[in-house]
Amino acid sequence: MDKRIATLAQAVAEIPDGASVMIGGFGGSGAPIELIHALIDRYLATGSPRNLTVINNNAGNGHVGIAAMIEQGMVAKMVCSFPRSADPRVFTERYLAGEIELELVPQGTLAERIRAGGAGIPAFYTPTGFGTDLAHDKPVAEFDGRSYVQERWLKADFALIKAETGDHLGNLTYRMAARNFAPLMAMAAARTVVQVSHVVEPGGIDPEAVVTPGIFVDAIVTVPHPAQEEDLNRANAYYPKVTA
Amino acid sequence: MTAKLSNAQIAWRAAQDIQDGAYVNLGIGFPEVVARFQPPGRQAIFHTENGILGFGEAPAPGEEDWDLINAGKKAVTIKPGTAFFHHADSFAMVRGGHLDVAILGAYQVAQNGDLANWSTGPKGVPAVGGAMDLVHGAKRVAVITDHVTKDGKPKLLEACTLPLTGVGCVTRVYTSLAVVDIVDGRFVLREKLAALSFDDLQSLTGAALHLDGDVADLTCPEV
Numbered sequence: 001m002d003k004r005i006a007t008l009a010q011a012v013a014e015i016p017d018g019a020s021v022m023i024g025g026f027g028g029s030g031a032p033i034e035l036i037h038a039l040i041d042r043y044l045a046t047g048s049p050r051n052l053t054v055i056n057n058n059a060g061n062g063h064v065g066i067a068a069m070i071e072q073g074m075v076a077k078m079v080c081s082f083p084r085s086a087d088p089r090v091f092t093e094r095y096l097a098g099e100i101e102l103e104l105v106p107q108g109t110l111a112e113r114i115r116a117g118g119a120g121i122p123a124f125y126t127p128t129g130f131g132t133d134l135a136h137d138k139p140v141a142e143f144d145g146r147s148y149v150q151e152r153w154l155k156a157d158f159a160l161i162k163a164e165t166g167d168h169l170g171n172l173t174y175r176m177a178a179r180n181f182a183p184l185m186a187m188a189a190a191r192t193v194v195q196v197s198h199v200v201e202p203g204g205i206d207p208e209a210v211v212t213p214g215i216f217v218d219a220i221v222t223v224p225h226p227a228q229e230e231d232l233n234r235a236n237a238y239y240p241k242v243t244a
Numbered sequence: 245m246t247a248k249l250s251n252a253q254i255a256w257r258a259a260q261d262i263q264d265g266a267y268v269n270l271g272i273g274f275p276e277v278v279a280r281f282q283p284p285g286r287q288a289i290f291h292t293e294n295g296i297l298g299f300g301e302a303p304a305p306g307e308e309d310w311d312l313i314n315a316g317k318k319a320v321t322i323k324p325g326t327a328f329f330h331h332a333d334s335f336a337m338v339r340g341g342h343l344d345v346a347i348l349g350a351y352q353v354a355q356n357g358d359l360a361n362w363s364t365g366p367k368g369v370p371a372v373g374g375a376m377d378l379v380h381g382a383k384r385v386a387v388i389t390d391h392v393t394k395d396g397k398p399k400l401l402e403a404c405t406l407p408l409t410g411v412g413c414v415t416r417v418y419t420s421l422a423v424v425d426i427v428d429g430r431f432v433l434r435e436k437l438a439a440l441s442f443d444d445l446q447s448l449t450g451a452a453l454h455l456d457g458d459v460a461d462l463t464c465p466e467v
Contacts, residue, residue: 026295026313028313029313081371083371092369096368096369105372106373106375107331108334108335108338112332129376132409133363174328175311176328177296180294180295180330
């Protein structure tokens with residue numbers, strides 16, 4: 001078994017119009033910039049995929065990564081907890097113009113809904129959001145004298161995530177806080193595509209150190225020196241490059 | 245206008261109640277300042293929602309690693325004992341009762357412990373982040389805030405008028421004028437600035453302040 005794919009273009013080739021796509025990252029940490037930009041390249045060349053539902057903690061920053069997807073018009077709906085950033089204008093303008101839908105989910109509920117999706121748990125109860133505007137239409141139940149809100153699992157057609165090291169079988173380790181949502185999204189998507197900075201033979205990762213076991217991973221593509229979204233934004237980068 | 249504590253002094257006062265070894269989450273923005281005022285000899289372990297426990301201070305400019313950030317997306321550092329984990333584990337720490345203290349900002353706090361700190365109404369783009377999770381699960385949920393709004397209206401109220409973050413979740417409020425506990429649906433005054441009379445403080449508070457034993461002077465150094 002070998003889950004390696006040769007190119008970024010091949011890695012994102014199967015995502016169709018209307019797909020739901022979980023994208024790893026919290027702000028710039030863990031954002032799979034190269035996979036996102038490969039998807040934008042495909043859209044610019046072919047007009048597809050469009051009408052996507054994107055699940056991420058945020059809704060893009062600046063003009064790269066998810067913000068660039070939104071700017072190109074590929075995204076119909078964002079599912080996120082915090083659609084603000086240092087430069088959230090791309091999302092904000094489209095949202096206020098009614099051109100993009102927003103499902104706002106508390107951050108921990110978002111994480112647990114994704115985990116539940118990956119774990120085969122269709123719904124769960126959480127104290128988060130009880131009595132607030134974000135839960136007014138959800139079932140409520142009392143356990144041991146406290147009130148809890150029923151939340152449903154969240155699954156997706158695809159997950160695009162970034163990891164530090166992967167082996168041919170898809171076992172993954174992450175780098176510091178770039179881990180965030182990635183191990184959950186890897187479980188919850190029908191097809192999980194990973195960009196890794198380093199690829200190793202099976203056995204190259206200590207079994208004790210594996211964070212995401214390869215069963216949750218479908219494809220890995222090597223990006224040896226991945227761009228960091230925060231660095232791109234500090235350089236006022238645009239994707240694709242603005243030409244005169 | 246009565247003298248009041250600066251934001252740094254409010255943060256200093258809140259820091260005095262954090263015990264050695266406590267697991268603490270500080271909300272983004274103003275509450276992050278609390279970390280600067282740990283009393284000598286005490287070492288809290290700070291949690292950040294994006295998946296770090298026991299992180300260190302900000303790095304020197306130019307030394308940032310943007311895979312190593314806090315929930316406010318500011319660069320932090322690792323130190324001996326730092327742990328990384330994914331988001332579901334992070335919020336298990338939050339909701340599962342494993343944090344000793346969460347310290348948050350507030351637009352409004354009600355006498356029953358309701359908190360409003362995420363939305364000022366239906367205008368613009370709504371954003372909640374981890375606020376609604378953080379108010380549930382920590383053993384103590386404390387608020388640090390100015391006692392009144394910028395235009396002088398009370399922030400401690402009988403009932404919140406802004407969208408709620410959580411119901412009945414706040415246990416103590418540190419303000420620019422006082423320290424107030426929430427006990428059985430009432431504000432109980434614990435400390436106030438010595439120069440401020442009870443009646444003056446009550447007039448700046450949107451719900452009845454109750455007494456339960458002595459009220460101590462609220463004193464803070466210049467920080």
